[in-house]
Amino acid sequence: MTTLALPATEDLRARARACLDRIGVVVPEGDDLYARTPITGEDLFGLKGSGTAETEAAVAAAHETFLTWRSTPAPRRGDVVRRFGDLVREHHDDLAELITLEVGKIGAEAYGEVQEMIDIADYAVGLSRQLYGRVIASERAEHRMVESWHPLGVVGIISAFNFPAAVWSWNTTVALVCGDTVVWKPSEQASLIALACDRLLARAAEESGAPAGIHHLLIGGRETGETLVDNPRVALVSATGSVPMGRAVGPRVAARFGRSLLELGGNNAAIITPSADLELALPAVLFAAVGTAGQRCTSLRRLIVHRDVVAELVPRLTAAFERLPVGDPFDKDTLVGPLISRVPLETMREAIARVTDDGGKLLVGGDRVETTADSAAYVRPAVVRIDAHSPVVREETFAPLLYVLTYDTLDEAIALQNDVPQGLSASIFTQDQQEAEIFMSAVGADTGLVNVNLGTSGAEVGGAFGGEKETGGGRACGSDAWHAYMRRSTSVVNYSGEVALAQNISFS
Ligand code: NAD
Numbered sequence: 450m451t452t453l454a455l456p457a458t459e460d461l462r463a464r465a466r467a468c469l470d471r472i473g474v475v476v477p478e479g480d481d482l483y484a485r486t487p488i489t490g491e492d493l494f495g496l497k498g499s500g501t502a503e504t505e506a507a508v509a510a511a512h513e514t515f516l517t518w519r520s521t522p523a524p525r526r527g528d529v530v531r532r533f534g535d536l537v538r539e540h541h542d543d544l545a546e547l548i549t550l551e552v553g554k555i556g557a558e559a560y561g562e563v564q565e566m567i568d569i570a571d572y573a574v575g576l577s578r579q580l581y582g583r584v585i586a587s588e589r590a591e592h593r594m595v596e597s598w599h600p601l602g603v604v605g606i607i608s609a610f611n612f613p614a615a616v617w618s619w620n621t622t623v624a625l626v627c628g629d630t631v632v633w634k635p636s637e638q639a640s641l642i643a644l645a646c647d648r649l650l651a652r653a654a655e656e657s658g659a660p661a662g663i664h665h666l667l668i669g670g671r672e673t674g675e676t677l678v679d680n681p682r683v684a685l686v687s688a689t690g691s692v693p694m695g696r697a698v699g700p701r702v703a704a705r706f707g708r709s710l711l712e713l714g715g716n717n718a719a720i721i722t723p724s725a726d727l728e729l730a731l732p733a734v735l736f737a738a739v740g741t742a743g744q745r746c747t748s749l750r751r752l753i754v755h756r757d758v759v760a761e762l763v764p765r766l767t768a769a770f771e772r773l774p775v776g777d778p779f780d781k782d783t784l785v786g787p788l789i790s791r792v793p794l795e796t797m798r799e800a801i802a803r804v805t806d807d808g809g810k811l812l813v814g815g816d817r818v819e820t821t822a823d824s825a826a827y828v829r830p831a832v833v834r835i836d837a838h839s840p841v842v843r844e845e846t847f848a849p850l851l852y853v854l855t856y857d858t859l860d861e862a863i864a865l866q867n868d869v870p871q872g873l874s875a876s877i878f879t880q881d882q883q884e885a886e887i888f889m890s891a892v893g894a895d896t897g898l899v900n901v902n903l904g905t906s907g908a909e910v911g912g913a914f915g916g917e918k919e920t921g922g923g924r925a926c927g928s929d930a931w932h933a934y935m936r937r938s939t940s941v942v943n944y945s946g947e948v949a950l951a952q953n954i955s956f957s
Contacts, residue, residue: 453776453820453827458491465493465550465641468543473652474644482669484641487553487787488777490824496640499667504632504676507665511603511630512682514662519600519628521659527577529663530622533653534570537563537618540649544614547642552610553787555778558741566618569910569926573622576931580627591945598935600628601708602684605677607698609690610789611744611847613639614646616712619910619925620687621650621664627934629685630663634677636690637670638789644668674698681705685934688712689746692845692871692919699921710933711921712914714845715873717896717905718751718866720888721758722859725878727765729902733878735769737904739830742785743849744793746920747874747898747906751842752853753862759855763834766853767813770830775818788826788848797848800841801831804852809835815850843869859884867895873916874898874905897924 465486469476479497486493499507518526537544541563548559582596604624608616613636621631635643647666654661667673671694678686678701688698689712702709719737721730737749754762778786788794794817801815814831830849835842842852856862866875875894878901879885885901887893897916898908908914913928915921924930943949950956 453818455489455777455820455822455825456779458486458489458493458822461486461488461550462493464546468547468550469641469645471543472540472645472648474648476641476644477668482637482640484551485638486550487789488550488779488825489822490787490790490826491822493550493641496668498669499673500669501676504667504673504680507632507667508603508677508680508682510662511632511665514660515600515602515630518630518660518663521628523577523580523626523628526626526628526659527574528657529653529659530570530573530577530625532657533622533650534567534574536649536653537566537570540645541567544642544645547645548613549778549786551639551641552613552789553778554741555783555786556781562612562615565615565910569615569618570622572910572927573626576623577626580931580935587941588951589943589945589949591943592949593942593944595940595942597938597940598932599938601934601936602629603682604629604631604934605680605683605686606631606633607674607677607686607688607690608633608635609746610636610638611741611746612689613642616689616925617643617646619914623925623931624934625663627931629934632665632667632677632683634667634669634674640668675701678702679705681707684708685710687923687925695919695921708933710923710925712746712923712925713919713921714847714871715746715748715916715920716750716843716845716869716871717747717874718753719749719876719878719905720856720862720866721752721754721762722877722879722881722884723755723757724880724884725758726880726902727758727762730878731762731765731769733904734766737876737906738851739770739773739785739849740906742788742828743830744789744847745906747908749851749876749905750845751866752851753856753865754853755862756855756857759853763812763853767832770813770832773830775827775829785830785849788828791824791826793848794826794828796846797828797831797850800844800846800850801833804833804835804839804841807835807839807841808837809833809839809852812853845871859887863888863893870919871916872896872918873920874900876900876903876905878902
């Protein structure tokens with residue numbers, strides 16, 4: 450087995466520095482935490498972190514700005530987002546390069562993540578002219594009942610490493626047009642990308658005449674996140690990350706009657722039915738399982754295959770896994786880049802050991818790729834066939850590990866899909882319309898995203914994104930997800946000139 454040659458960290462540091470310079474970022478150097486590249490697993494820069502005092506100051510400034518920003522007409526608020534979208538277009542390559550450098554996404558996926566930022570900015574600009582309420586029929590004569598949506602306040606965003614820029618932009622662009630101001634605590638594994646996004650938004654504010662205080666960045670880990678979660682002036686905490694993080698954040702925000710929007714872990718499944726077009730299903734399954742090295746919340750983790758299809762599908766799948774080029778994410782031929790750190794490598798090894806103890810059979814992959822950098826974590830994506838029930842399958846292992854299960858009836862397949870605590874994304878591959886309709890119906894998949902003839906990952910910004918059960922119930926992006934960033938008031942106007950009580954109550 451040959452050793453994978455990786456670029457020198459020194460060269461990667463120079464690349465990062467050049468991207469940050471082009472964007473205009475001044476790196477706050479210090480030794481509170483380290484920006485690292487998973488390409489070699491080594492440090493790029495030491496950074497100064499934000500403590501309680503910085504959080505207090507950021508939230509106070511965001512609140513102060515909110516008091517005027519909320520009264521700025523929404524289409525004018527859209528101007529800053531329009532300019533931001535233009536700046537992201539200008540720096541598309543720089544942002545994508547930083548994403549590859551800091552979280553290890555291959556070029557095409559990093560470029561796609563930046564495209565998603567542009568898409569949501571376009572969406573939010575349009576939304577800035579469509580924040581509407583309802584007029585509802587009143588039961589009283591000559592009364593008018595209206596529902597209005599108003600800005601909420603300061604939105605605290607906590608984001609995960611694996612979509613370091615897109616998730617922030619889903620929240621921020623929508624929150625800003627809704628009239629909120631933002632304080633962002635990004636993943637401690639993606640601070641450089643956050644500095645770049647913050648700088649571009651600051652420039653957009655400057656160039657479009659919006660106040661600088663609409664957005665604030667905090668650099669740090671869990672403790673910094675907690676200062677944001679506990680701050681009573683943060684009206685909404687939008688937190689994206691693991692289920693344990695949501696379990697800690699949700700009750701803390703609820704204890705002070707704040708609002709939270711939780712986007713947590715998934716354990717996504719695809720069902721391959723006897724009528725499935727395998728030419729379509731195989732590449733879709735492959736991308737969903739190993740895209741972003743299995744580190745997407747929507748990554749495919751469980752493949753539920755009809756017993757009649759297993760013999761044909763599984764050998765083709767394992768052969769495709771065997772051929773996957775694992776390596777330097779800057780290399781154009783690479784399809785699977787590094788894991789974010791050695792931690793998921795260990796978690797994946799443990800999961801494989803546990804599932805094989807439970808009767809599972811490792812069909813391919815799972816071995817670490819030898820590299821010229823000791824700290825890097827590259828792994829060959831694995832497929833494990835498991836027929837018996839194993840508790841490991843119900844957990845989200847955030848790495849390229851796909852379990853293959855078999856089924857006989859559609860009811861059984863749907864029950865298997867739903868038999869996990871998470872509820873983010875599910876797919877079915879079928880040419881049978883009845884099966885597809887059942888899968889999307891109330892007795893079908895219990896997830897927030899339900900797809901037919903496409904994989905579990907790769908959502909568009911126009912739809913509401915999020916999931917049920919332990920995934921947290923939050924929705925971000927399109928459709929009516931903007932409601933989460935606003936408060937609703939119901940108003941009744943009496944123009945009858947007489948007293949008229951609801952429910953016909955007489956009180957004279
Ligand atoms: P993580 O939970 O380790 O960290 C996420 C963020 O939460 C980080 O910024 C971290 O500093 C912060 N944090 C952690 N504990 C906290 C606490 N107690 N209080 C306040 N902040 C806290 O997750 P990760 O490893 O960065 O990302 C991977 C996880 O995120 C996976 O489980 C993945 O499925 C999930 N994810 C979900 C979605 C979604 O939309 N549903 C999107 C992306 C990632």
